[in-house]
Amino acid sequence: MVAWLSDWLRDIIAIILLAVFVELLLPNKAMQRYARLVVGLFILLTILSPILKLIQSDIGAKLEEGMKQWSKTAMTSDVQMTSLNQIAKNAEALSDKRALEAAKLTERTLEAAIREELIQSTKATVNEVDAVLKWVTVSGRQTPYISQITVTLASVQDKPDASGKESAVESVQPVIVQIEIEPSANEASAPGQGSASPDFEAESSEERQGGKWTEADPATAGAIRKAITRSWSVEAEQIRVRQPAQQPVNK
Amino acid sequence: MEMIQIVGLGLMATVLILVVREQKPMFAFLLAAFTGIFIFLYLIGKIEIVITVLEDLANRSGIPSIYLKTILKIIGIAYIAEFGAQIVRDAGQEGIASKIEFAGKVFILVMAVPIISVIVETVIGLLPDGS
Incomplete structure (x- = not known):
């Protein structure tokens, strides 16, 4: 007690x-x-x-x-301050997004430039240029290099038909010129000097086996090869020119 | 010795503020706010000693720790509200200063809500239920 x-x-x-x-x-x-x-x-x-x-x-x-x-x-539950980690994460995401946009813009500019170049130098009707950029880190900075260029041409013999008779003629078949560039470490920093991707090689051989693509017209292919070699410093042996197999398509 | 330092700092800041106020009232306010923050932060470390003593006292007698926590929260709210209100008052915004103080009072009162509810429950439990 x-x-x-x-x-x-x-x-x-x-x-x-x-x-x-x-x-x-x-x-x-x-x-x-x-x-x-x-x-x-x-x-x-x-x-x-x-x-x-x-x-x-x-x-x-x-x-x-x-x-x-x-x-x-x-x-x-009163005031939720954004933590420093959250801010850093947001910044990272934003900068990633920005880098992606920049890569897209670079690709588009490069495609336009190549297309212009080909049209001026070879007088060929270039339908589309598709460039694939890859990124490599050189001394802490992300720098692009060309890993693949696909040039799609309109077939020369189809051009007059396209405006005239429609159903009787085979439709315009694109000619695909695909350039593969061997990887070189010291040249990787400059765009236009780059390396080939192995998956691209596999893809192209597969396409060839499927009969979808054939070798392009030697004269056009040679001209395109020469033009690309001259202005984008790509070796001629690495350029492969192919043409799609002729398939009748009704319009 | 530390007291002399703080008083010296305060006097210096006061003289500087008096000099600057005529030309740039903005800088006078900044100076006042900074001096206030400095002294406040300096004293926060000293208050820690007192709080340690309080904790020791509470631990030795069997006071529930929730009491001490609540009391410390009250002290903290009171200090922060007072400090902010004084800085705002220095800038001449009497209205906002009194609102800050009002917020501090409300928070302290909200602290009391669990205690009051417990007491009320107990008192109701004391009453004989309807018989």
């Missing part, structure tokens, strides 16, 4: 000391009134604690639960 009484008294004394400290610590009078209310409630709880224990034993747990709920609703 005496031990229990001394425990109780010690609690009360401690909480009152705590209250006095808090009063001293508080910065101004206006806040003091409010803090005094809360601390007074604590003192009340401590004084009442024997009765509370008689009635219900889990008063502390209940209080703790209430506090936790309060801090969950009031504190954590």
